[in-house]
Amino acid sequence: MSMKTEVKEQAFETPRTGFNWLIPLYVVGAAFVVLFLVIPLGKVLMETLGLLTGSESLPVDLLQYMMRITWNSVRLALLTTFFSLAIAIPAAVAINKLRVPLGKGWTVLLTVPLITPPFISSFATILLLGRTGVLTRLLTMLGFPRFSIYGLPGLVITQILHLMPYSLLVILAGLEQVPAHLEEAAHSLGESFWGTMGKIVLPYIFPHILMGGTLVFLTSLGDIGAPLLIGGNYRVLPVEIYTNFVSFLGDDRIPIVFSAWIILIACLMMFVVNWLLKRTAIKHSFRAKAITYDLPRVRRAATVFLTVVTILFLLPYVTIVISSFGTVWTTKWLPNAFTLNNYKTVFSDSVAIRNSLILMAGALPFTLFLAVMLGQMNRDVPKMRWFDFITMLPFIIPGVVIGLSITRAWGAVKIGGFDLGATVGVLLIAISIRRLPHAVRVLSAGFARIDKSLEEASWSLGASRSTAFKDIILPQLRPTITAAGVILSIKLITELGASLILYPPGWRTIPIYIYYYVSEGQIARGSAMGIILILIVAVGNAISNRLSKERGGI
């Protein structure tokens, strides 16, 4: 038999080991994060420290003001989180457990807001609930007292409209994992549907509820679009940073100190959430199909509930579509007349579309590359695990703060005569850093699914670490990379906070245009631009779906 080991006669064939090219790539990825995230955030913190300890110490009333604004931010975030969960939990149970007609179709409808920029729902809210809004008139006709949506109520409504779907998705994912046996055991012991939900299912998915709530809370805390557009006098931290940064009359200490404050809050929250997640984690020791319930009366009620919620959530988008084709829309149920002029005007400003597409085309491959390298580093180099924490920071630090800290660190740096702060390169870097965590998070799930023993098997066969990455990990990661690319492209093209701070002359993006249109009262044009943005995202989605299907994703 020729396979017999002939150890004594001949030396074994040795695998050719080459240079581990992963290491320079790790260094590039890590260096990028250090240069454009760690150093900028560090700079803001150091400057704040300087202001606090400097000769001219900060006046007490500025700090008191900061506390007041912080409370505004936190109150808004808490209210938004509370109501989002109050809608998302029953909606998720209805979709997952009650065999409602349409089934998962509800999830698709209710997650439409996720592919739209957050601030779009804010001017839909104006159209619907503003002083002359359609719903306002409807409600006053029904005898409800008049109210103003500018300020806290409008902000809460707008943010719920945009953020509830985040928590819905996370909670649905949790419900999928509840083993049928648990619920069956509860039934066999005589527990009712409601009892099973309340005592078994919801406690089981508590980590998901916590995660969903945290996602809503943090996004609300960092949101700048809605507060700028309909916040009125209700001022929150990102708005204070932005307005004081752009205004000549602003207090130039506020952006720095408030940013440092937000960075601290964000780090603290990240620790607390990690700790809570660890404490509440349930080990999924067995897998089983999720169980559903045949309860006609509850199902009917759930269907009505889902219908009402879905109408409320989709109404803003209907409104935007109508508005984008309308002329003036003030005192009537519909705009005075219909026209294509809004689109014509918007297309005459087509530079916005061009800008956004160029930025996305540049930032998408770059950010994906970074995310893959950092994910692999996290897997490959246990000593660098802590770096993952840093990479995730932009997820919870508002875009305005990221943008501001990058200008503070790099704005005055000149490279070869170019003012780095005024180039589109910095904008590209900023939105990449800002959206990096979204890609990292999606990819980390993909990395986690790849069994370590596959890598070890390839090592023992002679594959170097970089060869194992190329041959074993990357092919398995491909579907996840596609998914991360889709989410990333949406997140990149809808970025507002960092762009507002950093865009150089001539580089207004679609979200910035929408923001300016709406703040100038040009709501119809803003709507048209918004529709274009949604279309770009939808087309991009369709293309990548097609691509991943053709590849026969695994």
Place this chain on the structure above:
Amino acid sequence: MAMIQIKNVTKKFGSVVAVDNLNLDVEVGECICLLGPSGCGKTTTLRMLAGFEKATEGEIWINGRLMNDVPPQQRNIGIVFQDYAVFPTMSVANNVAYGLKLRGVHGAERERRVNEALELVGLSGFGQRMPSQLSGGQLQRVALARALVIRPQVLLLDEPLSNLDAALRVSIRKQIRQIQQELNITTVFVTHDQEEAMSISDRIAVMKTAKLMQVGSPMEIYGKPKSAFVANFIGKTTMLKGTVRSAAGDHIVVRTGDFDFTVKKRDEVKPGTEVWMSIRPQDVQYGSETGENTLTGTVDYLEPLGAVTRGEIKTDHGFSLMFEIANPLYSRVPNLKEKVSMSVGADRIVYGVMTASDHDVFGELEKGA
């Protein structure tokens, strides 16, 4: 010279000692099983041989080369994992060819060796299939072919059968053993299943809580266990505690409950010493009223297993004994609660002086009961 030499190897994960001062030699062409309950350190030992873990202390030699700092890529070792670890994005043939590609084996030579390896594991013609189209047993054989095709100096198998169903487990272990003997490849096999270990290996190394308890041929381990743990872990047996009453001549007398067992002397013990005894169920002569160590009792439990019926007799002396009736279809099987007598040959009882570790074994037995 031994193919594998493990010298004073200790592995710590933080403050946890996973392997404690292990010494073991494996000869060329030998198949050795690392056997023990989960957490005993057997997989860690295997992973140190493969190079996935570094020994905290001690030396690992393979084929005369010190391996402590040699990365897994350069050890020329074949490994088969519990979950197969067949690359899901490559066809069966590409999985098997992978190690050859990395060694620069090309063209017809590579194809020939891949086909040869697939033939060896009985998967000829499966080369173009994707792993998702294969069953667990087939995947396991792909993993085996992939490990063997590179002509490794040593083959490591990490619980390779535990994800398979019972019937398949038996047929694949036979296949593995035949291939191993045909190729005369030095093999280390990790398992927690004592039957598997006995069936496949030349020698068994029994491990418990990071320590090596005993090394020997399967029948040595079964017949001459050196500790209560090994006696109890390998095969069915009744474990009893007793005190040596006399140790003169060829026999010793051990008091258990209110019964005095006469036991053939193997090792010297002094009267008054506390010992453990192991009595295999097939050594309990049920129905015998004469002979050595004759006891009476009541049948407490019966378990028909087909080839044998196993049961437990609650003796009138304060302890129970497991017994076995071979060929129960054609023998008289007692009824439950029936009064019976039995005897145990003095040469069939294995004993040893109680150590702290043996006390632990009895502690756990009592907890389990």
